[in-house]
Amino acid sequence: DSGVTQTPKHLITATGQRVTLRCSPRSGDLSVYWYQQSLDQGLQFLIQYYNGEERAKGNILERFSAQQFPDLHSELNLSSLELGDSALYFCASSPTTGENTEAFFGQGTRLTVV
Amino acid sequence: GENVGLHLPTLSVQEGDNSIINCAYSNSASDYFIWYKQESGKGPQFIIDIRSNMDKRQGQRVTVLLNKTVKHLSLQIAATQPGDSAVYFCAENRSSGTYKYIFGTGTRLKVLA
Numbered sequence: 001d002s003g004v005t006q007t008p009k010h011l012i013t014a015t016g017q018r019v020t021l022r023c024s025p026r027s028g029d030l031s032v033y034w035y036q037q038s039l040d041q042g043l044q045f046l047i048q049y050y051n052g053e054e055r056a057k058g059n060i061l062e063r064f065s066a067q068q069f070p071d072l073h074s075e076l077n078l079s080s081l082e083l084g085d086s087a088l089y090f091c092a093s094s095p096t097t098g099e100n101t102e103a104f105f106g107q108g109t110r111l112t113v114v
Numbered sequence: 115g116e117n118v119g120l121h122l123p124t125l126s127v128q129e130g131d132n133s134i135i136n137c138a139y140s141n142s143a144s145d146y147f148i149w150y151k152q153e154s155g156k157g158p159q160f161i162i163d164i165r166s167n168m169d170k171r172q173g174q175r176v177t178v179l180l181n182k183t184v185k186h187l188s189l190q191i192a193a194t195q196p197g198d199s200a201v202y203f204c205a206e207n208r209s210s211g212t213y214k215y216i217f218g219t220g221t222r223l224k225v226l227a
Contacts, residue, residue, distance in 0.1 A: 002157065041122075041220075048214050058214065100145075103148075108157050
């Protein structure tokens with residue numbers, strides 16, 4: 001158990017809908033990262049937050065947004081969902097901004113858009 | 115772009131043999147590298163890391179080699195076991211004012227009994 005908690009584990013929704021994925025980082029970790037993993041592919045970096053502030057942005061679509069709250073949990077909002085958004089979404093956390101330390105991953109949320 | 119979607123390369127190894135998984139990274143400015151193991155349906159799990167001021171680092175049954183000249187990482191697993199079957203990713207920690215983990219495309223390791 002990495003200490004990173006993601007909910008829900010599975011989500012099935014229709015095209016055009018909006019969903020929110022939730023992540024609780026390890027106790028004491030200030031950075032949260034979001035990744036998308038499509039079938040049999042690598043992990044695409046989406047976005048990073050550090051202590052409530054957006055720190056780095058990757059290949060995140062405009063339909064997607066995220067935030068980190070004062071209690072350090074984070075949410076990833078996906079809107080106007082398309083079939084191609086079906087994927088595993090992982091959250092990871094690290095103690096600092098990410099320099100020279102590994103990130104710890106949650107078990108992921110499997111999103112299926114039908 | 116980063117992490118172009120590709121069919122995962124597969125390495126099949128006999129149980130008890132040594133495995134070598136390779137990874138090429140893209141940014142010469144990256145100074146910290148991690149190997150992750152991902153089992154089916156689970157999140158990536160940390161295996162071993164190495165900083166750019168080192169060429170080699172050993173863990174329990176695993177060794178990571180770093181060749182900065184050709185921007186190449188390898189993960190060696192000694193006496194491969196069935197439980198080692200998984201997808202292995204290398205990640206580079208890239209700083210461009212901020213730090214983020216950029217993952218390679220991954221290699222599927224299959225251990226044959």
